[in-house]
Amino acid sequence: xxxxxxxxxxxxxxxxxxxxxxxxxxxxxxxxxxxxxxxxxxxxxxxxxxxxxxxxxxxxxxxxxxxxxxxxxxxxxxxxxxxxxxxxxxxxxxxxxxxxxxxxxxxxxxxxxxxxxxxxxxxxxxxxxxxxxxxxxxxxxxxxxxxxxxxxxxxxxxxxxxxxxxxxxxxxxxxxxxxxxxxxxxxxxxxxxxxxxxxxxxxxxxxxxxxxxxxxxxxxxxxxxxxxxxxxxxxxxxxxxxxxxxxxxxxxxxxxxxxxxxxxxxxxxxxxxxxxxxxxxxxxxxxxxxxxxxxxxxxxxxxxxxxxxxxxxxxxxxxxxxxxxxxxxxxxxxxxxxxxxxxxxxxxxxxxxxxxxxxxxxxxxxxxxxxxxxxxxxxxxxxxxxxxxxxxxxxxxxxxxxxxxxxxxxxxxxxxxxxxxx
Amino acid sequence: xxxxxxxxxxxxxxxxxxxxxxxxxxxxxxxxxxxxxxxxxxxxxxxxxxxxxxxxxxxxxxxxxxxxxxxxxxxxxxxxxxxxxxxxxxxxxxxxxxxxxxxxxxxxxxxxxxxxxxxxxxxxxxxxxxxxxxxxxxxxxxxxxxxxxxxxxxxxxxxxxxxxxxxxxxxxxxxxxxxxxxxxxx
Numbered sequence: 358x359x360x361x362x363x364x365x366x367x368x369x370x371x372x373x374x375x376x377x378x379x380x381x382x383x384x385x386x387x388x389x390x391x392x393x394x395x396x397x398x399x400x401x402x403x404x405x406x407x408x409x410x411x412x413x414x415x416x417x418x419x420x421x422x423x424x425x426x427x428x429x430x431x432x433x434x435x436x437x438x439x440x441x442x443x444x445x446x447x448x449x450x451x452x453x454x455x456x457x458x459x460x461x462x463x464x465x466x467x468x469x470x471x472x473x474x475x476x477x478x479x480x481x482x483x484x485x486x487x488x489x490x491x492x493x494x495x496x497x498x499x500x501x502x503x504x505x506x507x508x509x510x511x512x513x514x515x516x517x518x519x520x521x522x523x524x525x526x527x528x529x530x531x532x533x534x535x536x537x538x539x540x541x542x543x544x545x546x547x548x549x550x551x552x553x554x555x556x557x558x559x560x561x562x563x564x565x566x567x568x569x570x571x572x573x574x575x576x577x578x579x580x581x582x583x584x585x586x587x588x589x590x591x592x593x594x595x596x597x598x599x600x601x602x603x604x605x606x607x608x609x610x611x612x613x614x615x616x617x618x619x620x621x622x623x624x625x626x627x628x629x630x631x632x633x634x635x636x637x638x639x640x641x642x643x644x645x646x647x648x649x650x651x652x653x654x655x656x657x658x659x660x661x662x663x664x665x666x667x668x669x670x671x672x673x674x675x676x677x678x679x680x681x682x683x684x685x686x687x688x689x690x691x692x693x694x695x696x697x698x699x700x701x702x703x704x705x706x707x708x709x710x711x712x713x714x715x716x717x718x719x720x721x722x723x724x725x726x727x728x729x730x731x732x733x734x735x736x737x738x739x740x741x742x743x744x745x746x747x748x749x750x751x752x753x754x755x756x757x758x759x760x761x762x763x764x765x766x767x768x769x770x771x772x773x774x775x776x777x778x779x
Numbered sequence: 780x781x782x783x784x785x786x787x788x789x790x791x792x793x794x795x796x797x798x799x800x801x802x803x804x805x806x807x808x809x810x811x812x813x814x815x816x817x818x819x820x821x822x823x824x825x826x827x828x829x830x831x832x833x834x835x836x837x838x839x840x841x842x843x844x845x846x847x848x849x850x851x852x853x854x855x856x857x858x859x860x861x862x863x864x865x866x867x868x869x870x871x872x873x874x875x876x877x878x879x880x881x882x883x884x885x886x887x888x889x890x891x892x893x894x895x896x897x898x899x900x901x902x903x904x905x906x907x908x909x910x911x912x913x914x915x916x917x918x919x920x921x922x923x924x925x926x927x928x929x930x931x932x933x934x935x936x937x938x939x940x941x942x943x944x945x946x947x948x949x950x951x952x953x954x955x956x957x958x959x960x961x962x963x964x965x
Contacts, residue, residue: 438801467808475815478917487807497787498796524866524903544784770877
């Protein structure tokens with residue numbers, strides 16, 4: 358509840374006799390006006406001064422002697438870390454972590470600019486791997502969300518550089534991010550860094566598939582391995598946060614398959630060798646099921662519907678129908694789970710998925726037979742009717758819900774719950 | 780159970796750990812600089828000729844784009860049973876010619892042993908054609924030192940430049956200087 362909300366609403370509460378004026382004052386005193394907003398001005402000021410210094414240096418960079426350039430880089434690196442440690446000691450955690458993050462960025466910039474200074478060509482990623490190592494170590498020491506985020510980004514950037522410029526995949530970088538930050542997530546599954554970590558790892562998995570020139574469906578084996586890791590995480594919110602990106606990827610793929618997959622030209626590039634692919638996916642599935650069983654989360658088992666390898670079916674009608682059935686079943690499973698947990702966010706999400714599946718079904722199955730105007734009319738009516746029905750259903754469920762919601766399933770923050778509960 | 784995360788995030792250890800990490804980072808950056816000097820001091824030196832490039836493509840802000848004669852290799856020089864693939868990392872065996880310029884002897888997927896007077900430079904295949912392949916050395920950018928007096932952007936358009944490259948025993952390479960021989964001859 359924000360202070361502003363309290364200020365505008367509380368006079369009404371006094372007028373209605375809910376609370377007394379003294380209680381209102383007590384409430385207001387309990388939530389003081391945010392003081393740190395004033396602290397933002399000097400920060401912005403110093404950022405501007407810093408930018409001006411930066412542009413002076415950048416404009417004359419090539420003209421500076423090598424030793425001075427080196428000294429400037431190392432000086433700003435030391436300055437950023439020193440200032441970060443200073444502000445952390447003074448209790449200003451945000452600024453402190455921000456400055457330490459700046460130091461980490463400056464470390465990478467120093468590696469790149471010094472290589473450039475000596476016209477040095479690196480043939481492997483070891484030069485930049487040190488950057489990821491430093492980021493992981495700092496994340497461990499400070500336990501800051503910002504540093505974890507930076508390290509995941511740095512890992513993804515280094516991997517991208519390696520694949521783009523050096524033409525090879527750096528398994529060391531991937532292992533370092535997965536193991537180093539994965540262990541961090543295992544112990545401290547804060548919601549935001551879990552999602553970021555999953556996205557960063559998915560990015561690297563995608564790069565690996567691209568480098569190996571493998572069929573893109575192989576991507577889902579590492580992606581679902583990330584998902585399975587979530588099943589073993591004791592913290593439910595952290596688990597769902599990690600699982601959301603792989604699930605979104607799988608859903609988008611299934612959706613794309615339903616929309617574009619009916620011609621065999623698309624389907625052909627999706628089919629890896631049947632046995633190895635299914636065996637590896639089944640191994641990950643077994644791992645996931647074991648995790649769900651151990652933590653009593655069998656109700657999320659139907660997430661795996663999205664991983665059914667429908668692309669082995671011959672392209673055309675069988676594939677289109679199969680993917681649609683899967684999309685409907687998945688939307689249904691989300692709705693059913695939402696009804697059981699009486700979770701309004703999940704209900705909304707389920708409704709959206711259901712409508713999306715209907716739209717695809719309508720588009721795919723009736724396009725050839727109907728006149729276009731009729732198609733739009735019927736499609737619109739169908740969607741409106743469905744959304745009205747689901748909305749009513751949604752309201753009824755919530756009205757019937759007991760006042761105290763079961764907390765375990767809904768302890769993720771509201772804004773993100775809709776994604777996490779996919 | 781002593782685990783790494785609890786150990787590292789202990790506030791009492793924060794200061795010494797940060798000092799250690801920062802010192803390691805400073806040493807690392809100094810090490811990168813040291814590798815630059817060491818490549819010149821300990822490495823082999825080869826001289827490569829460039830071919831003129833499109834003048835519009837030449838000057839990119841702070842650096843000059845260089846294109847080497849050895850960037851093009853004939854498929855006859857490819858030494859492997861498997862066909863070369865795009866983006867593959869390869870090793871180029873170079874031998875010094877009579878005019879002190881190095882030319883390609885062969886292109887190998889694995890590092891070849893260099894005879895005296897030969898050097899090995901790493902490269903990536905950028906394109907494979909029917910009878911030739913093109914290579915990238917990551918030496919295609921030369922960050923022009925200010926006041927070097929080289930009017931490279933003009934010179935490279937008219938005649939080849941000579942690029943002195945140092946190759947460290949551990950495989951790193953750096954451009955040591957770029958020489959405008961055409962201007963001297965005139």
